[in-house]
Amino acid sequence: MLKNLFPNKILSINSEFINNLLIGMLLIVIVGLVYGLFLSPADYIQGDSVRIMYIHVPASFIALGLFGIIGLVSILNLIFSLKIVPFVGKSLAPIGCVFSLISIVTGSLWGKPTWGTLWVWDARLTSMFILFLFYITYIFTWKMLSNNRKANLITSVIGILGLFNIIIVKYSVVWWNTLHQPSSITLTSAPKIHHSMLVPLIIMLVGLSLYCVIIFLMKYKIELIKLKLKKKSNYD
Amino acid sequence: MFTKKVKTRLIILFFLLTISILIIYFFFRSLEDNVVYFFSPTEIFNKTNIEFNKKVRIGGLVKVNSIIKNDKSTIFVITDFKNEIIVNYEGLVPNLFAEEKGVIAEGKLKDKKYLFADKILAKHDENYMPPEVIKALNKSQN
Numbered sequence: 001m002l003k004n005l006f007p008n009k010i011l012s013i014n015s016e017f018i019n020n021l022l023i024g025m026l027l028i029v030i031v032g033l034v035y036g037l038f039l040s041p042a043d044y045i046q047g048d049s050v051r052i053m054y055i056h057v058p059a060s061f062i063a064l065g066l067f068g069i070i071g072l073v074s075i076l077n078l079i080f081s082l083k084i085v086p087f088v089g090k091s092l093a094p095i096g097c098v099f100s101l102i103s104i105v106t107g108s109l110w111g112k113p114t115w116g117t118l119w120v121w122d123a124r125l126t127s128m129f130i131l132f133l134f135y136i137t138y139i140f141t142w143k144m145l146s147n148n149r150k151a152n153l154i155t156s157v158i159g160i161l162g163l164f165n166i167i168i169v170k171y172s173v174v175w176w177n178t179l180h181q182p183s184s185i186t187l188t189s190a191p192k193i194h195h196s197m198l199v200p201l202i203i204m205l206v207g208l209s210l211y212c213v214i215i216f217l218m219k220y221k222i223e224l225i226k227l228k229l230k231k232k233s234n235y236d
Numbered sequence: 237m238f239t240k241k242v243k244t245r246l247i248i249l250f251f252l253l254t255i256s257i258l259i260i261y262f263f264f265r266s267l268e269d270n271v272v273y274f275f276s277p278t279e280i281f282n283k284t285n286i287e288f289n290k291k292v293r294i295g296g297l298v299k300v301n302s303i304i305k306n307d308k309s310t311i312f313v314i315t316d317f318k319n320e321i322i323v324n325y326e327g328l329v330p331n332l333f334a335e336e337k338g339v340i341a342e343g344k345l346k347d348k349k350y351l352f353a354d355k356i357l358a359k360h361d362e363n364y365m366p367p368e369v370i371k372a373l374n375k376s377q378n
Contacts, residue, residue, distance in 0.1 A: 043367075045360060046364075053364070116333075120357070177272040177273050178272075181359070181362045192362045193365075196366060
């Protein structure tokens, strides 16, 4: 798994491969959107506003998942200090940041017709907002610090601190009374979403995850090229 | 397997993580009342330090047959099946406000059983189903 992230593997990726992935991703997302927005049924209480779920849930899932990876990468980085590892986190952060913003905005738009409010400071919404701030801090630390070693260390610490927040986001609806409802999909029990709604949700999740993979590969490749150029200029 | 350097880093990180988890745990425990978004009627019933001139949020289900609407206000009962609180609210209720559905009312308590609300939010659960399915389910139960 980790071997696939080594520079020679990544640098050999050509644009044709990326384009193929892109076409596949677009097809999956279009199928998911058509299924979710037109073919799937409306909810028995919420009506058509349930369709926001097909964007909101995958976006939240990806935002949490990507910061989870950033956190784990940060731990690996602090312990083993592998050369390529920090660039994985650096490449993932902007993608997760965008998806956390999408999650917050769509959630807000969903909250208005269902809950009757755009925003409240309950535990889930607040911790999700903090996740967004973590992404911003992480990205800006990389941007502001020109010293790579220093940036690497500080971002790793931010990544690990953010990992605690991820756990709080995930369990906020279990530990405290919140306006946000508990998770419909859990590992331990059957999903509480009818399969006619679950299928488009999963299709969207796959499509958007593939999008993340594509953007990640492109960003990560650029980081590795930069690294190589730096090395070369050091030798010259 | 690991070099000495890696081992020390592992140990330091492990201790730091344990300490941070403890700190976070106690931090949120002491802040419990501020972290929860609403109290249930039972929590209000058991609370000893209620400030009646301060706003609170109370959440639960709207009791069956409890909604009374007149031209000025909506009166209904929030229940958690152990304790109940009567809510008096002036204004528009959200679309999803209905009997046996989740609700959160924000306002000032007159006493432990009566709330003057100035904001009502609907709280929905994590179940998503098409209308036909819920109809079929209800049919098979009856």
